[in-house]
Amino acid sequence: MTLPLRVAPPLMFGSLRAFRLIERNLYVYRHGWIVIVSGFFEPLFYLLSIGFGLGQLVGTVPGPGGTEIPYQLFIAPALLASSSMNGAVTEATLNFFFKLKYQKTFESILSTPLSTADIALGELGWALIRGALYTGGFLVVMVALGLGVSAWLLLTLPAALLISFAFGAVGMAATSFMRTWQDFDLIQLVVLPMFLFSGTFYPLDAYPEPVRLLVQLTPLYHGVDLVRSLAVGVVGPSTVVHAAYLTVMGVLGLLIVSRRLDKLLLR
């Protein structure tokens, strides 16, 4: 007698069915792929204007491990990390809110075998795919501009995805609590300062000690430092800490958003 096939232990969140959501988004963006292309240029413009323009005045700055590195090399990984955050947050807040509140897309999907966890996972997966496209493009540009100085640079791709994962999941969780479009101003109020002050444009030494500690608690700091260490090739225990921070943040976000979707959609 053969043992009955054991059903694989259910994934903690959702199932492979989540891929259907990604397929849906591919269909949708087939009609409007230009929207996707536009997201590639934002970090590129920052790199050209601030990195190369301002970089000429700055010269070199202390990078990870304390060695002096050209300003362009200092800022490029940070822009990569920030654009991963921005891309994920846009997808997870505005687009997600529209589908959740107005389009009723998810309600019809829940009448199929898909679950709320599948929806959360699928939507997040889509944000990651978008993020990967941008990251890949940006890395090509970095290498072309002579900023590919370490083989570790290849690992910035998964690192950027981890940033998208963390911010996408938390962004969706936050969105599930939003009532109106006005509430999204609050998100900008969190995202913009992180973009400006997380060691993106200058080393953290510029801050007095208490401020520096505060900045080191914020998620984008971990994202920026993670990508920068990899891009420069100075990898250490702090790299692992950054990755762990972002992983925990993403998992928590996913847990919350699954719960919230249950509450909002399965009444």
Added chain:
Amino acid sequence: MPGSPESSLIHARGLTKRFGSFTAVDGVDFDVAPGEAFGFLGPNGAGKTSTMRMIGCVSPVTDGTLTVRGLDPRTDGPEIRARLGVVPQQDTLDTELTVRENLVLYGRYFGLPRAECGRRADELLGFAQLTERQNDEVEPLSGGMKRRLTIARALINQPDLLLLDEPTTGLDPQARHLLWDRLYRLKQRGVTLVLTTHYMDEAEQLCDRLVVMDKAKIVAEGSPRQLIDRYSTREVTELRFGPGVQERLDGQLDGLADRIEHLADRVLLYADDGEAVAVAAHERGLNPETVLVRRSTLEDVFLRLTGRSLVE
């Protein structure tokens, strides 16, 4: 009432849905047999949609027993939904996709191979008379077309149980008749239909058996014919009087019929021979402005059971 979790497609005992302190469905019992067209008839707010959502596994059961095809919605939701077609009260079509993509993608959600989804989509476009609009956006479609697309979408997984929540509300008569025809064809193919409606003509047209719901409870159950036989007379005579006359009738109609209902704008007299009632009223010297003798309908049943009209 016969039925068990094994023999019934849907089996409910003491089924209850509460939202906080509000009870939307209050301990209802019913069974739906395979191949049957079963209706929930009742006014808005009677608990029909809540019941349908529990059957569709998108609303947790608060209390009582519910099985669908012998499975428990609490634990087997994905398995139940895999064989279910759902037409919600409001169209939830994907407005970011075209008509055809709506069908193909919905098939993908059920895990069907892409080629099969395409085949079924083409077939259903024909069934829903939407082949010519297949590459159009969803938004500009008429209400009837959207409804037909929603029904077509619900059929992409070839369900043997189709849940329809007020399938024709808001449609013009032509669109309704086209929909009824399509639903009738599905029934002929052996698909079990469960629908809610507050139109008694729809219930009479489509349902083999129905339950009347009011204030979260089931107040009667049977075939449309049985319900009429049990709760109403064969015929009804409707008398409409001039302004102010109805209030001054003062029992002049007493004894003319088995039962008399005074509505705001007319008086309904229930009797097996409506013509005779009309004649008798005339002999008593009453001069209604209009007299209408008609067959009893489910509306009369509902009026009798609840003292109110269905559509208010």
